[in-house]
Amino acid sequence: MIQIEKNKRKTDQAWNRLYNRLDNEGLIPETNSRNSLRPALLRWGMATAAVVAICVSFSVIYFSGKETQPAQPLLTQQNKEKSTLVTTLEDGSVVYLAEATSLQYPEHFATEKREVSLQGDALFDITGNRKRPFLIETEEVRVEVLGTAFNVKTNGNVPFELSVQRGLVKVTLKKDGQDTYVKAGETVTLLERKLQLRHTPDKKQFASYTRNMRFKDERLADILRVINLNEPETQIQAPPQLSKRKLTVAFANDSPETMVELICMALNLKYSKEKNTFILSE
Known part of the structure; x- marks a missing residue:
């Protein structure tokens, strides 16, 4: 009960800050009261939590250490090369690690939120989940x-x-x-x-x-998703039986067809093309 009350107070405080900001900026219609507007804004907030991509460049990012669940084992990805190292997280989010960058993340995210620890520069493509925000x-x-x-840069x-x-x-x-x-097209600086x-x-x-x-020991399905x-304008498809096959491969500003050829050489596959779609097969 104590934790529920704390969460309720935090939610109320966050709502009051948002309402006050909108009110100060003249975005609250006169016919709406503070309480009547709250459900509508909460629905709007949930609707914005779609698939996201984040480009992050932090000298230090760390876990907050406020998990209510037991700590999950952390996995580490390190990129010591100039090319971008791409990895896919448990929830389907894709992380592009720049040179001299390391990423720590739990094997399984907590039920209420997703947090990662990053040192260096990275691009994130985050899978939307309204019940588990990405922090x-x-x-x-x-x-x-x-x-x-x-x-993001620091x-x-x-x-x-x-x-x-x-x-x-x-x-x-x-x-x-x-x-x-x-919002899009804007930059915030401290x-x-x-x-x-x-x-x-x-x-x-x-x-x-x-x-x-x-890509280092990544599933074919995840590699194709990143390429697509x-x-x-060009898509690559593979049958379900090939999706879990793992592959280590590098692309250097290659065309989609060249990437298909490299994948086929590495996994001993064939491909055909129908309009703008490449189809892999055994």
Whole structure:
């Protein structure tokens, strides 16, 4: 009961902050009261939690250590090469690790949330789950995925910077609770202990992770999903019996057909083409 009451208080506090912000910005219709508007906004918030892609560049990201469940064993992926190392998490989320980057994540995510620990730069493509939000903790800032693609940087000159490619991200400054919602085309930067919003200066930063990709002992189904995501005009399909076969392969800015040929050579497969779709077979 004590934990339920704590959760209720936190929910009420978050709702009050959101309502006050919308009210200050003149976004609350006069005919709506505080309580009558709450269900509608909660439904809107859940609707935004779709498939997301996150580009993250943190010097340190860590687990908050507030799990109510027993700690799960952590797995580690490290990329020491220049090409991007791509891995798929348990929930289907895809992580693109840049050079000199390591990722720690639980073998099984907690039932109420998903958290990862990252050191370095990475692009995340997050599978939406309204019941298990994706949270990223940094030393000074918390990032909550609301349905989006974004790039985050921290370095000696800029302690925190987040650029949204699509959708919506909530960023909260831990020290004083200051928060802001960042939408597509916007960048938030932590300067002089304040979150400052502006237009994104470099919109090409998201594509830099997918030019040279490397997969290490990944399922064929996951590799094809990543390729198809980044090559929407050309698709690669494989029958279910091939989906769990694992593969280590690298692509260096290759065409879809070249990627198909490399996969077939590695797994001793054949392929055919129907319009813009490549079909793999044994």
